Amino acid sequence: MISFLISIFVLIVGYFLISKFCEGIFGVNPNRATPAIAQQDGxxxxxxxxxKIFLIQFLNIAGLGPIFGAVAGAMWGPVAFLWIVLGTLLAGGVHDYFSGMLSIRHKGESITEICxxxxxxxxxxxxxxxSVVLLIMVGTVFIMGPAKILVDIADGFGGTMFWVAIIFxxxxxxxxxxxxxxxxxIYPVFGVALLFMAFGILAMMFVNKIQVPEVNFNTLRNxxxxxxxxxxxxxxxxTIACGxxxxxxxxxxxxxxxxMTNEKQGRPVFFGAMVTEGIVALIWAAIGMSFYGGPSDLNAVMTAQKGNAAFVVNEISHSLLGSLGGILALLGVVAAPITSGDTAFRSARIIIADIFKQRQDLLKNRFLISIPLFAIAILLMQLDFGIVWRYFAWTNQTLATIVLWTITIYLYKNKKKYIIALVPASFMTAVITSYLLIAPEGFSLSPAIGCLAGVAVAVLGLIWFYLSARKQKSSNSSYV
Structure with missing residues (x-):
């Protein structure tokens, strides 16, 4: 339990220190008109x-990832704590803060245009x-997951397709x-449900004196x-992405x-929401690897359930919080993916609108873009959930890597401390390359070959960066 509590403490302290550092690097201007003011369209x-912006951002990004992903990640043991803490502060927080602030400076444009x-x-x-493919995949996987949970909560009422239709x-x-x-x-209501779920589980961990594995030399193994x-x-x-x-x-x-109406809001909204999500992931990773007695016992349950983290979440919620608490907790689990799925489709609409320069204050334009997106989602729903989720996981981290390289180039061109983005960009390049080569849904190569190739590609990325950055240094900056 000590390692778990220290992890939460480090995340909270790290927020105040590292987010302030990022804010200083970016150079916020509280007197500059934000897109919400300058381009208001209703x-x-x-x-x-x-x-309200914080709650929406938090719920947007906190899909099934910090819950299901953290439970699945707990199968590897306490090393999950290290990745959640270090990943949140040194990679996720940097990624979220700068991508959000660059959007503000570029008139609210989508990340595709900024890249x-x-x-x-x-x-x-x-x-x-x-990005559009990723967002449609997110929207699709965040339909079936909550629909199945709602069927359980409603004791089978309506069946899965009924709840799919409601969510749709x-x-x-x-x-x-x-x-x-x-x-x-509605996001404030969903926010209360999600936070109740996480902190309710945390409180009951203390009440029941659940023993969480510690981080030490003996437990830092696979x-x-x-x-x-x-x-x-x-x-x-x-596996642990959103956390x-x-x-x-x-x-x-x-x-x-x-x-947002002021650039100073970027720190609590973008970096703060990421840290909050990291805390939620820590709670679920901790209870995941301790509820059944240890990581090995969790592995046995997950294997028996064919990797279905929803079973674990359901059992933990009802066991620790009782029937009413379990229902409220599971509603939080439902709220998390639904409030990511809805804005996934909304983001896809906005990206397409930005591409074709279509005004979105006209209702017909919003319909014309949205209808094909939902038609594709309906087709994807016919595929196996596990397949869509696995490809989503890799696609998701690949997008994060590209965005980190974008941030690195931006910082370099504007003579800012680019190392803060270069390090996680290089690391994630090695991660996504190795995963693609090793994973069953990838090329299924041996881990040794995959990891060596991943490191090699990361080194090539560093070489490309320095050659490309120096070439662009003399050009006019896109910073606005």
Whole structure:
């Protein structure tokens, strides 16, 4: 339990120190008009109070990742604590803060367009397609997951497809309507449910005196039941994504960049929401690896359930919080993915609108873009959930890596401390390359070959960066 509590403490202290450092590097200007003020349209560019922006950002990014991903990541043991803490502070927080602030400075534009400014048109075109595909996948996987949980809560009432239809109708409305009409009103309620779930579990861990494994030399090993096939590197760094670093976050930050009224709000909104999500991931990783007696016991349960983390979440919630508490907790688990799925489709609409320069204050334009997105999602729902989720995980971290390289180039060109982004960009390059080569859904190569290749590609990335950055240094900066 001591290691777990220290991890939470480090996250909280790290927020105040590292987020302030990032703010200083970026150079916020509280007197500069934000997109919410300068481009107000009553649909996407809408000024909102900072507490509401924080809750929306937190719920946008806190999908199933910091819950299901953290439980799955706990199969590797206490090493998950280290990745959640270090990943959140040194990678995820940096990624989320700078991607959000760059959107503010670039008139609320999507991350696809921002990548194009700093990495060139070819990357911009690739990112447009890549991001829209990712967002549709997010929206799709965040339909079936909560629908199945709602069937359990309702004791089978309606069946899965009934709840899928209900969620789908909500997604359509949240994608089309102005952000303050639906999302802005219900997110505070969802936020309470999600926070109750996390901190309710935390409180009951103390009440029941649950023993959480400590981080030490003996426990920093691979507890996975197939350690040779699933080494810590790179699998932990892809499995635990939203609780450490996630490219999906960069697609969500522009939504809030269009609602903020002061650049100083970026620190609590972007970095603060990431740290809050990290704390939620820590809680679920801790209870995941301790509820059944230890990481090895969790592996046995997950294997028996064919990797279904929803079973573990359901059992933990009901066991620790009772029937009523369990239902409220599970509603929090439902709220998390739904409030990521809705804004995934909304973000996809905005990216496509930015590409084709379509005004979004016109309802017909919003419908014309949204209908094909939902049609594709319906087709994807016919695929196996596990397959879609695995490809989403790698795609998600690849997007985060590209965004980190974008931030690095931006900082270098503007003579700012670029090392803060260069280090996580290089590390994540090694992670996504190794995972693609080793994973069963990738090339299934041996871990030794995959890891060596990942490091080699990361080194090539560093060489490319210095050659590219020096070439661009003499050009006019895209900073605005």
């Amino acid at each position: 649909v996407d560019f809408v000024p909102l109070p900072v507490w 194009g400014y700093y990495l060139g048109d070819n990357v911009k075109h690739f990112m447009r397609l890549f 109708i909500y997604y359509v409305l949240s994608t089309i309507l102005p952000i303050d009409k639906l999302i802005g009103k 507890f996975h039941n197939q350690p040779d096939s699933f080494p810590i590197f790179p699998f932990v760094f892809v 450490a670093i996630s490219g999906f976050h960069a697609t969500q930050s522009p939504l809030m960049a269009r609602c």
